[in-house]
Amino acid sequence: MSFGDFPREAYDSWNEVGLVYTRNKYGRIRSPPGYELSCKNDCSLQESLFKEASCSVVNSDDNTYNPQSLFLICLDYVAKNISMVESLEGFPDIVGEELFKKVQENNGFESDPNNLKLFCEAYGELVLSRLSLPSAHILTSNYLQYLQLFVCLTELDVSHCRLGDTHELLSCIAHLHGLTKLSLKENCLTDTGVRKFTLPQRLLKGGLGKLTVLDLSLNPGITDDSIKHITKLKSLTALNLSGTRVTFGYGVPELMNNTELCLALDVDNFKLGQAFTVTEGWAVHVINGWTEKSKSYAENNKATTQVEKKRTKFYKSTRRLDLVQKVAATNKIVSELPTIMLSSKKNKLTDFKSTEMQQPTRKYTETNMANSARNDQPKKKLKTSGNALVTSSLTNEETLEDDVFKEYLNYDKQWKPAQRKCSLLESLDRVR
Numbered sequence: 001m002s003f004g005d006f007p008r009e010a011y012d013s014w015n016e017v018g019l020v021y022t023r024n025k026y027g028r029i030r031s032p033p034g035y036e037l038s039c040k041n042d043c044s045l046q047e048s049l050f051k052e053a054s055c056s057v058v059n060s061d062d063n064t065y066n067p068q069s070l071f072l073i074c075l076d077y078v079a080k081n082i083s084m085v086e087s088l089e090g091f092p093d094i095v096g097e098e099l100f101k102k103v104q105e106n107n108g109f110e111s112d113p114n115n116l117k118l119f120c121e122a123y124g125e126l127v128l129s130r131l132s133l134p135s136a137h138i139l140t141s142n143y144l145q146y147l148q149l150f151v152c153l154t155e156l157d158v159s160h161c162r163l164g165d166t167h168e169l170l171s172c173i174a175h176l177h178g179l180t181k182l183s184l185k186e187n188c189l190t191d192t193g194v195r196k197f198t199l200p201q202r203l204l205k206g207g208l209g210k211l212t213v214l215d216l217s218l219n220p221g222i223t224d225d226s227i228k229h230i231t232k233l234k235s236l237t238a239l240n241l242s243g244t245r246v247t248f249g250y251g252v253p254e255l256m257n258n259t260e261l262c263l264a265l266d267v268d269n270f271k272l273g274q275a276f277t278v279t280e281g282w283a284v285h286v287i288n289g290w291t292e293k294s295k296s297y298a299e300n301n302k303a304t305t306q307v308e309k310k311r312t313k314f315y316k317s318t319r320r321l322d323l324v325q326k327v328a329a330t331n332k333i334v335s336e337l338p339t340i341m342l343s344s345k346k347n348k349l350t351d352f353k354s355t356e357m358q359q360p361t362r363k364y365t366e367t368n369m370a371n372s373a374r375n376d377q378p379k380k381k382l383k384t385s386g387n388a389l390v391t392s393s394l395t396n397e398e399t400l401e402d403d404v405f406k407e408y409l410n411y412d413k414q415w416k417p418a419q420r421k422c423s424l425l426e427s428l429d430r431v432r
Helices: 008-017 039-048 070-080 093-105 113-126 137-142 169-174 191-197 199-204 224-230 251-258 284-311 313-336 355-370 396-414 424-431
Strands: 056-059 064-067 130-132 155-157 181-183 213-215 238-240 261-263 341-344 383-385 388-390
Touching (some): 169 191, 191 199, 191 224
Parallel strands (some): 130 155, 155 181
Antiparallel strands (some): 056 064, 383 388
């Protein structure tokens, strides 16, 4: 039966109950006039329907079907339709962990980041408390929208990732209020990058206030200008500045005078061959899957690059030589930079009085005397009105600080650290 067979009064009555769809004799869906369905709409209609749960499991021994418990049926149903769930707050942790595994089995986290966001908002550090991504520059770029969701991390290792100063991951790191260990080793950072991820703690006292271990080694772009920002991290107990342009003449004495740090020959957190941290949480297998996909992507990209090299062998040879020379020059510069490791005064060095340390100290006093006139000038004050920043007589450095501050405020509106609510079982334990 087609819609043309129905009278006009029937069309008007349908408005009270919603749209009515029928099927013709060939099984195709027919819609009322003015509500035609295209092929795209047919697909969206089928995808919007709830997916059914499996009520039995096939026994591999005799190919028989064994029924599942009601809990597993409900768990499978929710996992397959996780995109329909609005919130998981209040669910017990043991149920959340089983549901997380079911969603992972159904590849529910690959399709939509909001599915992972549900668990991060409800369970926080249980989803992921520690994350180790050394030399994962492809993963940090391709899965950045997922990494932004892990706001309850306590330890993070993104060494050898070549992030640079403009990578959005630095803004994410600045919002990790519970972070205690951070490794940004060999990430092409400069003073701008250090200023960027320390901004919330310096101006708003709401950033990396709990950070105790920081590794900034092998970043030649970091100079003595970054020391004034690092000293604002008052909870630091271990700091690695090896391979940077921080000097013994100004940077190291400034750190020792304004923090509880002092020079150390060796620090346990920065030993060679020792892992800085290990990934821990429910999402370990999810991270491993992302790592494998990033490796396969790199291998495929390498294969295509080799084909292109064969096609343009003559032109590539000269460019390759220039690149090798540039890398060699950079490695030579890094190797010539000093080794600087600092730890809390509990591990203070005894009888460390070398001529190398005494000479720069005199240079440090002379530098202070030469810059005394500049230090006596009144400093610029930042005045904030709501989320707006009011400044006067901005220099180049102050303009950059202004832009970074505005970027932080805009970022804070989008991504706010989720405060996990206690479950029903936890609240009962507190009452007892």
